[in-house]
Amino acid sequence: MPSLKKIAEDMRSHLREKTPSEQEIFLVYGKQSSPYPELDYIEPIIAIVVAESDCYALQEAYKDVAVSWETRAVYGSAHHFVKNGDLLYLAHSTLEPYTEGADGNPVYGIMQSPSPTAVYCRRDLAEQKASDYHLQEVMVGDVNLRGVGELLED
Amino acid sequence: MIGTTLKLSLLAVPMALSLIAVSPASPASSPAGVNTESVQQSITSRALLESEFFPDDSSATTSYVEADSPQDAVAKLDRLDQLRAAGINVATMAKVNYGPCKIVAEGFHARKSGDYQVGGFKSTTYCTKRVSKITHSSQARHKRLIWWIKGGLDISDSPKIVKSGYYKKTPYASVFTQKNHSISCKSTKGTTWSGRTLGTIDYNGKTYYADAYAPIQKNVPCRP
Numbered sequence: 343m344p345s346l347k348k349i350a351e352d353m354r355s356h357l358r359e360k361t362p363s364e365q366e367i368f369l370v371y372g373k374q375s376s377p378y379p380e381l382d383y384i385e386p387i388i389a390i391v392v393a394e395s396d397c398y399a400l401q402e403a404y405k406d407v408a409v410s411w412e413t414r415a416v417y418g419s420a421h422h423f424v425k426n427g428d429l430l431y432l433a434h435s436t437l438e439p440y441t442e443g444a445d446g447n448p449v450y451g452i453m454q455s456p457s458p459t460a461v462y463c464r465r466d467l468a469e470q471k472a473s474d475y476h477l478q479e480v481m482v483g484d485v486n487l488r489g490v491g492e493l494l495e496d
Numbered sequence: 497m498i499g500t501t502l503k504l505s506l507l508a509v510p511m512a513l514s515l516i517a518v519s520p521a522s523p524a525s526s527p528a529g530v531n532t533e534s535v536q537q538s539i540t541s542r543a544l545l546e547s548e549f550f551p552d553d554s555s556a557t558t559s560y561v562e563a564d565s566p567q568d569a570v571a572k573l574d575r576l577d578q579l580r581a582a583g584i585n586v587a588t589m590a591k592v593n594y595g596p597c598k599i600v601a602e603g604f605h606a607r608k609s610g611d612y613q614v615g616g617f618k619s620t621t622y623c624t625k626r627v628s629k630i631t632h633s634s635q636a637r638h639k640r641l642i643w644w645i646k647g648g649l650d651i652s653d654s655p656k657i658v659k660s661g662y663y664k665k666t667p668y669a670s671v672f673t674q675k676n677h678s679i680s681c682k683s684t685k686g687t688t689w690s691g692r693t694l695g696t697i698d699y700n701g702k703t704y705y706a707d708a709y710a711p712i713q714k715n716v717p718c719r720p
Contacts, residue, residue: 371607401610410609413717435602436620436673437662450662455675457602457618474664496665 365419367430367461368397372487373408376453378441384453386489390430390461390480400485407487417471418463426483431468432458433475437493452478453489465494543643560595560621560697560704569705595704597623597630597670597697603711604636604689606681606718613681615647615718617710619693622663623670629698630658632674636710638720639688647689647720648679681718688714 372388388409389400401409416424424430434456439448459475462468468477480491563569572592601619621630631654637644653674661671674693691710696703 397608408609410607410614412605412607435600435664436622436671438671438673439659439661448660455618455673457605459602476662476665 363420364415364417365392365424366413366415367392367424367482368394368411369414369432369458369461370397370400370409370411371455372400372404373410374406374487377488378453381440381454384440384488385455386453386487387432387456387458387478387480387491388487389485389490390482392424392426392482396483404487414458414461416461416463418467422463424463424482428463428482429465430480430482431462431465431494432456432478432480432491433460433462433468433472434458434478434493435475437476451489451493452476543640543645544637545642545644557598557600558706558708560597560599560695560706562593562595562702562704564703566694566696566705566707570707593702593704595623595627595697595699595702595706596625597621597627597695597699597704597706599632599693599695599706599708601634601691601693601708601710603713604691604716604718605713606684606716613684613718614678615681615689615716615720616677616679617689617691618673618675618677619695619708619710620663620671620673621695621697621706622661622668623697623699624668625699626660626669627658627697627699629696630654630670630672631696632672632693634674634677634691634693636677636679636689636691639690639712644690647691651677653677679718679720681720683719684717685719686715686717687719688712689716689718 368391369387370389370391371385373383373385376382376384391397397411416430434452437450437452438454440451440453441449443449460472462471477494478491479494484490561569561572563572599619599621602617604615604617606613606615617636619632619634631652633650633652635650636647638647653676655672658670658672660667660669663671690712692707694705694707696705
């Protein structure tokens with residue numbers, strides 16, 4: 343007679359096997375000289391793409407920028423095929439000043455080496471799971487060398 | 497455009513003084529005083545067992561404590577833990593001075609560019625007061641069987657000027673993220689990674705230390 347613990351483990355294992363895995367996307371970074379006097383360089387996320395061939399294409403297209411990329415799982419994407427034009431939400435823990443606004447106050451952002459802690463496929467999911475993080479909304483396939491997408495205000 | 501024009505308040509934000517146990521991987525004698533070299537020396541280079549690398553309670557965020565050296569800081573926090581385990585109200589009797597900062601480390605990630613791959617992790621110190629100096633020294637380790645093996649050089653960083661910033665939507669008077677931790681990957685074989693950052697701050701003429709452990713990341717495509 344199997345123990346209840348063993349039965350529970352078997353059920354968990356079975357459920358894991360039946361759960362589709364989350365998709366992975368490529369976060370593309372672009373290290374470049376800084377237009378902001380306070381920073382010696384910037385390295386924003388310049389794009390999110392679904393195929394690594396797109397990363398190589400960006401590297402080829404922007405030879406004066408040091409392009410690099412990393413894969414990230416997209417939370418909540420197990421039942422949703424991520425494609426160009428979709429909006430994704432990146433959770434950032436830290437914002438740093440990178441320039442001054444017209445009023446002389448510091449402007450905060452993620453210009454230099456951002457490192458999102460997670461990527462979500464829906465805004466409501468991101469707001470629920472990362473409520474105390476700064477969210478960046480990015481359209482898959484968009485490219486902007488100064489940083490793609492925008493930080494969402496609360 | 498990925499910026500936001502939020503005006504930073506320099507008012508102190510109340511900070512919980514959590515007593516988090518930290519234990520040295522392998523205490524080494526280190527001179528009192530604050531410089532990057534002394535911090536680097538305190539991170540051992542030998543392979544470590546899980547119980548040696550990770551303390552019993554390796555919570556992600558750690559408070560800075562005033563101490564003569566990183567080892568002294570760890571010893572003080574260990575003593576507090578023992579007292580608390582014995583049911584003693586440490587808040588009323590502890591002779592530990594906490595700094596106005598906390599440190600946290602994030603997970604190890606691998607990044608690719610062309611034909612080469614690098615990996616690293618980031619750590620952040622955030623402070624309710626303006627501090628005069630922040631230094632981070634970080635060491636990544638990867639797991640092979642039961643051992644945690646050093647995965648590259650210890651890498652230190654310190655901002656030229658300590659600036660304000662936001663951490664988890666809260667404005668802080670001083671925020672610093674170490675961004676230069678990077679090691680070369682010889683292959684993309686999936687590897688389990690973590691790391692440890694020793695932080696040092698100077699505040700009001702005193703020196704405070706803390707360390708933070710990066711959460712374990714499994715199957716990272718980076719084998720040194």
